[in-house]
Amino acid sequence: MRKYWRIAALLLAASIGGGCATMSESECISADWREVGRNDGLEGRRQTQLGRHRDACGEYGITPDRDEYMAGREAGLIVYCTQDSGYWEGRNGGGYERVCPASSEPAFLSGYRAGQSLYEAMQNIVSVHGQMESAKARIRSLEDEIRKLESPGDKSDAEEKKPAGNIDDRRREIRKLEDELDALRTRRVVVVAEYMRAVERARNLGYPEEVRLDIIL
Secondary structure: OHHHHHHHHHHHHHHHHHHHOOOOHHHHHHOOHHHHHHHHHHOOOOOOHHHHHHHHHHOOOOOOOHHHHHHHHHHHHHHHOOHHHHHHHHHOOOOOOOOOOOOOHHHHHHHHHHHHHHHHHHHHHHHHHHHHHHHHHHHHHHHHHHHHHHOOOOHHHHHHHOOOOOHHHHHHHHHHHHHHHHHHHHHHHHHHHHHHHHHHHHHHOOOOOOOOHHHHO
8 A cells, every 4th residue: 555655646746747847848959949938928927937947948958048038028028018918818817927017017907907807897797696596596496395395295105205304494594595695686786887887997998898798687
């Protein structure tokens, strides 16, 4: 058994190490480090990404060209650190690693915060709807159980058909769930209003967002 766990641990370590590698051997050998840096800049990655490339390629005796990488990264950040890029990063639920220089960060953040507000508002609506549907489904299930408990049924298989527990407990749970539904309906009004404000904010920045009736109704 001890030998088994030692092998499992080695396999886990190998899988974790492989998953952390940023580049394969062939990618390290053929790397255009200016292009690698540019792509990382376009993705809004921190400068520490170069260290990860260095660790990955060091396994194959290859050292990244730092100057080429940094030049490419700066070129990529010029494209990344814009209002449009910020908006879509936030709109898609992406994070921001504080990589933009002081000169372009305000524009990026203006777009990012607007996109992030819209993304979060939509997520909140989906979450509230999900909680409401879950509560309604539970109420339906409890009502079905109450009907079974109230029904006389066949004496021969009464124990098999009737659920465990008692009717009063189920009715108390239903009342609790109905109170939760009332609170969720109030919450839904709030999050829909937040969503509408987020849409308006995006439109004011020039992004033609449409109100999604499929998620607010």
